Amino acid sequence: MTAAMQREDRSVESLRGARRVAVIGAGGLGNPVAVALAEAGVALRLVDDDRVELSNLPRQVLFTTADLGRPKLEAARDALVQRFGAEVECVTGRLDATNRDALIGEVDLAIDATDDPAARFLVNDWGLAKGRPVVIGGVHRFLGMVFAHAGHGPCFRCLFEEEGPEVETCAAGGVLGPMAGWVGHLMAERALALLNGDRDTGYLTTLDGLRRRARKVRLPDGCDHAPVSSPRKPMAAIHIKIPASLRKFVANLDTVDVESEDVRGALDALEARHPGVKSKLCDDSGNVRRFINIYANSEDIRFLDNLETRLVDGAELQIVPAIAGGWY
C-alpha cells in the first residue's frame, strides 16, 4: 500500500466486521465488487463454481497466471486475504431456484455479479422475500448497468420480463476489462451506500463507455412482485449432527443446521455451507459411502428411502462413520 492510499484510508468509512454480503459470481464483475467490499471491511460470502482460465485474465484482475486452473473462489479468497486481510467464506455452486436461499445464506445484502439473466431474477426475488437489499449489475462490450432495491419494489422485475429474448451474457458478448471493473466498482459503491442506510433506490443506472454517457432512469413507484417472489415454500429445518472425525471439514461444528425436505437436499445444503465435506460422505456417483451410516431421527436411511428419505421440520440427521480412519 502506498502512502497516498493510507491517506485515503481516513476517508473510507469502515464497515469492518459489521456486515456480511453475498457476492454471486467471482468473475469480471465479482472481482472488483469483492475488492471494494473487502477493502471497506465487509465480510464476504463468495459463490461461484468456475475455474480460472487464461481468457479471464484481461478482465478478472484478482487472478494471475499462477492461478490458472484453480477454482476462482480459492484464488479470489487468497488474494483478498493477502491484500486486505478480508474475511471470506467460499460457497461452491451455481445459483438456481432450488438452492437460492442455501447459497446466498444469511447475509445483510446480496449482489448479483454473474451477469447471468436468470441469476439476476433469483437475487432480486431473494431480496424481496427476505426484505433485504440487493444490487444487480451487467456489462456487455461498452454498455453497463447497475440496479439496486432496498428489500422492496420497485424491483428488477418492474424493469425486465424474465421470459424475454435471450440476452447476451458477459462471457458470450465480450467485455472490455476496465468496463467490467468500472461497473463492478459502481455496484460495490451502491452496496456500501445501502449498508450505510441509503434508501434512495428505484432507479437504473445505464452506462455507455464509448459515448461517455451515464443515465439515471427512475422507475415509477409501486411493485406487485413481492407476493410471488419466493420460488418455493419454506423448507424444514434439519439439524445435522457431525461426528468428531469430520468436524474439521465443517469449521469444527458439532451440529450444522440446514433447510431441506429430504436427506439428499440436506447433504447438498451442508456441502454448500462447507464445500468439500460431501465427498467424505458420498462417492463420485452421489451414493452414501459404504462405511458411512446416516440416521434420520435414529432410523438408518438404508432402511428408509435412502437419500430420498423425507424429513420433517426439526428432524435430526446423524452421521456415523462405521469404521475409523482411511477415508480423509
Next chain:
Amino acid sequence: MAGAARVIGCGRAAEECATYLAAAGVGRLVLEAPLREALEGRLAELNPDVRVVDGALDAIDVLPESATSRADGARAALDALVVLCGATSPGPWRWT
C-alpha cells in the same frame, strides 16, 4: 497492444487504473515511484507481457488528479483504452 500510458497519482484510483491497463495488455506503463514499488510485482504476475518503464515519449496521460476511488481508476483505464484503440475522440462524460 502498442502504445503506452502514464498513470498520474499513487492512490487507489491509480492502482486500479494501472491494474486494468496492464490486464488489458497496454504494453508499457509509466508509474510514479511509490506505486511502481507497490505494484510492479503484481502487474508482472497479472500480465507478463507488460513492461513498467521509466518514461515513454508516446505515453498518454491517464487519470485526473481529482480521482480517488477505484471506480474512477477503472473508468480512466476505460477512457485510455478507447483512446489507445483509436475508437473515437471522446468528449467529456455526461451524466443525466
